[in-house]
Amino acid sequence: MSSTFTPDSKLDLLFSADLISSEVKTQLHQDVHIRPLASTDYHRGHLDVLSVLTVVTDPGEAAWVAQFNAMRSAPNTYYPIVIVDKRSDKIVGVGCVFIERKFLRGLGSVGHIEDIAVDKNQQGKKLGLRIIQALTSISENSGCYKTILNCSDANIPFYDKCGYQKKENEMAKYA
Numbered sequence: 336m337s338s339t340f341t342p343d344s345k346l347d348l349l350f351s352a353d354l355i356s357s358e359v360k361t362q363l364h365q366d367v368h369i370r371p372l373a374s375t376d377y378h379r380g381h382l383d384v385l386s387v388l389t390v391v392t393d394p395g396e397a398a399w400v401a402q403f404n405a406m407r408s409a410p411n412t413y414y415p416i417v418i419v420d421k422r423s424d425k426i427v428g429v430g431c432v433f434i435e436r437k438f439l440r441g442l443g444s445v446g447h448i449e450d451i452a453v454d455k456n457q458q459g460k461k462l463g464l465r466i467i468q469a470l471t472s473i474s475e476n477s478g479c480y481k482t483i484l485n486c487s488d489a490n491i492p493f494y495d496k497c498g499y500q501k502k503e504n505e506m507a508k509y510a
């Protein structure tokens with residue numbers, strides 16, 4: 336795949352790019368671009384950036400695209416976003432918010448922020464902050480009464496800087 340920057344108009348995006356805050360877009364450095372995940376992002380290093388966060392097993396392109404399509408077939412639910420380095424057309428930051436519908440709080444919704452990662456060479460340039468701002472904006476514009484996430488103690492200062500506060504505890508049971 337070419338390393339020339341691919342504009343949104345030439346991509347098959349998982350959701351409308353209009354849902355990404357224009358304020359966040361203008362705050363980004365001119366060398367990078369924020370947009371929804373695209374169906375060809377398997378070739379732009381999507382899994383490489385995720386591997387900064389945890390162990391990633393490459394499922395192969397066909398399975399990756401099937402997962403992309405499964406997310407898209409649940410409308411108004413999954414909002415994976417990426418930050419692309421325009422000079423290489425490679426992904427340097429990722430994150431997702433998914434919207435959970437509830438029966439409580441007047442049939443309210445909650446936004447869950449998941450899988451935030453920034454390429455090691457690009458950390459410390461406010462890309463993580465912009466990803467969180469963009470996802471929080473999607474969550475709030477979807478009508479969510481709160482946006483939540485789980486993180487390690489080491490990442491608490493980062494989320495503090497993003498305007499989040501520590502609340503309660505996380506429980507987990509791995510299969």
Ligand code: ACO
Nearest residue numbers: 388450451452453458459460461462463464484492493496
């Ligand atoms: N400890 C203290 N402060 C931090 C930390 C940290 N670990 N990380 C960032 N900050 C501060 C920055 O110094 C900056 O402060 P400033 O505004 O005073 O200058 C502010 O937070 C914003 O930092 P960014 O530059 O936007 O952070 P970055 O782009 O490096 O992204 C991230 C942060 C996502 C945690 C990145 O370091 C990363 O990918 N880490 C590995 C993967 C990871 O842990 N992801 C989060 C998992 S939790 C989840 O997914 C819900």
